[in-house]
Amino acid sequence: MNTEIKDLIAQADKAIKEERFDDLMEFYTDDAVLVVKPGLEAKGKEAIKKAFIKIAEYFKNSVVPTQGNMLMLEAGDTVLVLSQTLLDAENKDTSDYSMDRRATYVYRNVNGKWLCAIDNSYGTTLLD
Numbered sequence: 001m002n003t004e005i006k007d008l009i010a011q012a013d014k015a016i017k018e019e020r021f022d023d024l025m026e027f028y029t030d031d032a033v034l035v036v037k038p039g040l041e042a043k044g045k046e047a048i049k050k051a052f053i054k055i056a057e058y059f060k061n062s063v064v065p066t067q068g069n070m071l072m073l074e075a076g077d078t079v080l081v082l083s084q085t086l087l088d089a090e091n092k093d094t095s096d097y098s099m100d101r102r103a104t105y106v107y108r109n110v111n112g113k114w115l116c117a118i119d120n121s122y123g124t125t126l127l128d
Helices: 003-017 021-027 045-058 123-127
Strands: 028-037 040-043 064-075 078-088 100-110 113-120
Touching (some): 003 064, 003 078, 003 100, 021 028, 040 045
Parallel strands (some): 028 113
Antiparallel strands (some): 028 040, 078 100
């Protein structure tokens, strides 16, 4: 497992929890895609930042993401991360969205730095 990427994901989760959205954008490629919810994607850092602000508002500024089991498949400058993503929030019991997800993330090595190119916390459930 790529421990550097695992650490980066933990740092990004902390930035989400602490609502440090400018810092969070440092973890993404310029052309990154975030699956906000099934059927809605944010493309590029500015759109992703706005999406995270709306997500925080939806969860009453209390969202805490963590990762469970992870599997990484690495090929050159690209890593596919399969992860159990767990969300906690004050309003988790009334959320319309699953708080226990099987996420897929794609990381790309850009100039020696691993950055998230695709952030899909819904994973293959997008096919449902």
